[in-house]
Structure formats: C-alpha cells, structure tokens
Amino acid sequence: MQSLLNQLVYFGFFQSLLLLFIYGLSPKNRKRINGYMAFFIGIVSFGLVGKVLYTAGIGNYNFRLISLSELSALLFGPTIFLFSRSIVQRKSFTKQDLVHYLPALVYVIFVLVYFVIPNDTVISGRAKTGELMRVIYACHAIGLVVNIAYWLKGWQLLMTFKTEVQNELSYEPQTQFLHNFLIITGICLLVWTGLLLTSFLGFDMLERNARPYIWILLVLIILFITYYGMIAPQVLQLLPVRKQEVKKYTQSKLSATDLDRLKERLDILMIEKKPYLNSKLLKGELAEMLGVNNPELARLLNENIGMNFFEYVNYYRIKEFVALAKTEKAQQLTFFGLAQEAGFHSKTTFNKSFKKLMGSSPSAYFDKNL
Structure with a gap:
C-alpha cells in the first residue's frame, strides 16, 4: 500500500x-x-x-x-x-x-x-x-x-x-x-x-x-x-472583460401606475418580439428594447413581477418549449434540441428551470400531459 x-x-x-x-x-x-x-x-x-x-x-x-x-x-x-x-x-x-x-x-x-x-x-x-x-x-x-x-x-x-x-x-x-x-x-x-x-x-x-x-x-x-x-x-484563463459602455442611471422614480403600464408593454414585447430566443440575452439589452434603464427594469421585475431577470426570461423559454413540444418539430428533435430552439443555452439550466416552474422533469410532465 x-x-x-x-x-x-x-x-x-x-x-x-x-x-x-x-x-x-x-x-x-x-x-x-x-x-x-x-x-x-x-x-x-x-x-x-x-x-x-x-x-x-x-x-x-x-x-x-x-x-x-x-x-x-x-x-x-x-x-x-x-x-x-x-x-x-x-x-x-x-x-x-x-x-x-x-x-x-x-x-x-x-x-x-x-x-x-x-x-x-x-x-x-x-x-x-x-x-x-x-x-x-x-x-x-x-x-x-x-x-x-x-x-x-x-x-x-x-x-x-x-x-x-x-x-x-x-x-x-x-x-x-x-x-x-x-x-x-x-x-x-x-x-x-x-x-x-x-x-x-x-x-x-x-x-x-x-x-x-x-x-x-x-x-x-x-x-x-x-x-x-x-x-x-x-x-x-482569465475571463475577458467585455468592452461595453457603462451607463450610470439615476434612481428610478416610476410610480406604481407607471410600473403597471410598463409591465403591459414588457408582456407585449416578450410575446411579439420573443427576445428570450437569444440564448445570451442580457438585462441591459432587454431594458434598451423596452426603452427604460437597467434599474427601472430591475425594479419592475422585482416589485411587480416577483422574479429576477434569469427566472423571468427562462419562464418565457419554458412556455416556448411547451408550445414547440406540441408541434411536428417535436418529432424531429430531442427535448434539449427543443430547449435550444426556445432559447436555452445549457441542458442543466433547462432541466432545473423546467422542474422549478412545472414541478416535474420534462419527460415526466409530457408523459402525463401528452
């Protein structure tokens, strides 16, 4: 020994x-x-x-x-x-x-x-x-x-x-x-x-x-x-520092009514333009599409929606995945293939997000519902 x-x-x-x-x-x-x-x-x-x-x-x-x-x-x-x-x-x-x-x-x-x-x-x-x-x-x-x-x-x-x-x-x-x-x-x-x-x-x-x-x-x-x-x-290796403009914003002064209206606009944006299909979507990019600054989007997500950015975007990706799973494309792709089509970047992230939102694994969910 x-x-x-x-x-x-x-x-x-x-x-x-x-x-x-x-x-x-x-x-x-x-x-x-x-x-x-x-x-x-x-x-x-x-x-x-x-x-x-x-x-x-x-x-x-x-x-x-x-x-x-x-x-x-x-x-x-x-x-x-x-x-x-x-x-x-x-x-x-x-x-x-x-x-x-x-x-x-x-x-x-x-x-x-x-x-x-x-x-x-x-x-x-x-x-x-x-x-x-x-x-x-x-x-x-x-x-x-x-x-x-x-x-x-x-x-x-x-x-x-x-x-x-x-x-x-x-x-x-x-x-x-x-x-x-x-x-x-x-x-x-x-x-x-x-x-x-x-x-x-x-x-x-x-x-x-x-x-x-x-x-x-x-x-x-x-x-x-x-x-x-x-x-x-x-x-x-050291992670490369991204060369991007750093913007400083003042504290958000949106009223409760403003936040409600902004939420409606965000819902329409997510449904019509589907920015969540970008697997590398950043909060700053979504804020720019919505026409607000980063802190205002963060406040909207935290106070009105009750999710952080990661959870919110993956919520829409899960909805997209479920919709895709009911189409003919599901016959040609694996679960993870469909997840990638829905914007997921990682199989682990997809499985964890799906189970957290739907309460079961993708295979168990569709065995029960399809």
Whole structure:
C-alpha cells in the first residue's frame, strides 16, 4: 500500500512539473493561463518536493526534507481566494494583493528557524521534551485557520457571483470548474482538519499513519487540473472583460401606475418580439428594447413581477418549449434540441428551470400531459 502511495506522489509531482513546463515555456500558453492557477500548481509542486526527496531516500531520510514541504502550507488559501476573485470579479494581480501572503512569509521564516536550521542535537532535545510535537501541531492548527478562512472567502465570492448574475444574465455562466476546484480543495482542508483533531484526541499514531493521504489529495488536485486543461483549456484563463459602455442611471422614480403600464408593454414585447430566443440575452439589452434603464427594469421585475431577470426570461423559454413540444418539430428533435430552439443555452439550466416552474422533469410532465 505504501508503495502505491509513493508512486502516486511521484506521478503527481512529475505531472505538475509537466504542466509548469508546458505553460511556462510557451509564450502563447503563458498568456492564456490564469497566473494564480499557474502559481497554485507551483505551490503544489513545491509541497511535493520534500516528500519525493524523502521517499527516494535522498539525504538519508532526513526529516528536514519533509519540513521543506511545510514552507508552502500557508500559500494555498490566499492563492485559492485570489484565483476565485480573478475569475468572478476579473481582477488582476496588484501589489496590494501581496498583503494576503504576509502570514505565509512569517510562517516560512519560523519553519526555517525552528525546523530546518537547528542541528540534530537541538531537534532531538526538543523531541524528548515533547516540545517538537506541540509546535508541529500548533503549526498545523495555524495553517488550517488561515487556509480555511481564505477558502471560505473564495467560496463566498462564488456564491455571491451566482446570485448576482441572475439579475443580469439569462443564462448560467460557466463556473463549474471553479466550483469543482473549490470542492476538491475544501475536501483537502477537511481531511487535514480531521487528522489534526485525531491528534488532539490522543490518536497521534493514527494521524501520522494517515498523513500520507494528504499527499494523495494533492496529487488528485494536479490530476483534476490536468483533466480540465485537456478538455477545456479556456477554464484556466482569465475571463475577458467585455468592452461595453457603462451607463450610470439615476434612481428610478416610476410610480406604481407607471410600473403597471410598463409591465403591459414588457408582456407585449416578450410575446411579439420573443427576445428570450437569444440564448445570451442580457438585462441591459432587454431594458434598451423596452426603452427604460437597467434599474427601472430591475425594479419592475422585482416589485411587480416577483422574479429576477434569469427566472423571468427562462419562464418565457419554458412556455416556448411547451408550445414547440406540441408541434411536428417535436418529432424531429430531442427535448434539449427543443430547449435550444426556445432559447436555452445549457441542458442543466433547462432541466432545473423546467422542474422549478412545472414541478416535474420534462419527460415526466409530457408523459402525463401528452
């Protein structure tokens, strides 16, 4: 079993080096890759270096090689957060972002001074008194607190982003990679927490024996990134900033009567011109067609209709889909083919929207009604 674990660590290490080689030496790929993701791969690679050297017996199995891996421990959380921010907010790296790495810098200095620089006699003395293990557990606890705090910040960014885009977009943006990436790194932190708790409960040998599995989780992250890099290279890139005019509007002053009239106009617009057939429809585009500004349309949807933009547009797409399903075209297309004709961009979005509105899946609904 230990041999298999070692082989997986070797594989993940060399896989990470290959990714860095591909993205580092190719000017084209270097421009395309998200810098935070490249840095994250580098962190994982460095974290595996000590384990690889120690496993290979280099340096006569000197424990300091394992300590080298600890140098990257506090770099994970901040990088995960900054990577998430770069995706959902399209923010590039600035000098001010270096403040997020200050805890990691302090931690690196401490690890070097306490674990790496002292000679074997000093380390042995600390081990005999139990001081060494207490410091190790304290370092693990600090690393967990910092990394979990930053992971939560990244997760909050993603959840906030998903909520906000429903007020602007009629489709779901491709955030599956970021979602899965945060889930996998979150699992790593959860396992790390579990191992630390077992030590505090008196099962320190269990923690020591299970610790190699943390390296396997790091390998899985490398494989996950490699997989996505092969099937969808664009998910590792910064999302392009759309070059469009940003208009600032004053607060809406429409009366209740104005909103009622506007609702009638909107209903006529949706029925006659069917803007929802545009799978990439934006709220700003619909507001322009209606002759109002963005905040006024938002107020109309929220106060008079009781839906956000995403729900409202997909409501009409579902109606269009049901109508199409009763025509001869339904004999030639699948459910998703009809959904695309109705303006849906994603099969997942279509299924979720249909079930939320109609109370059942498309197949169950039509088995009952047709």
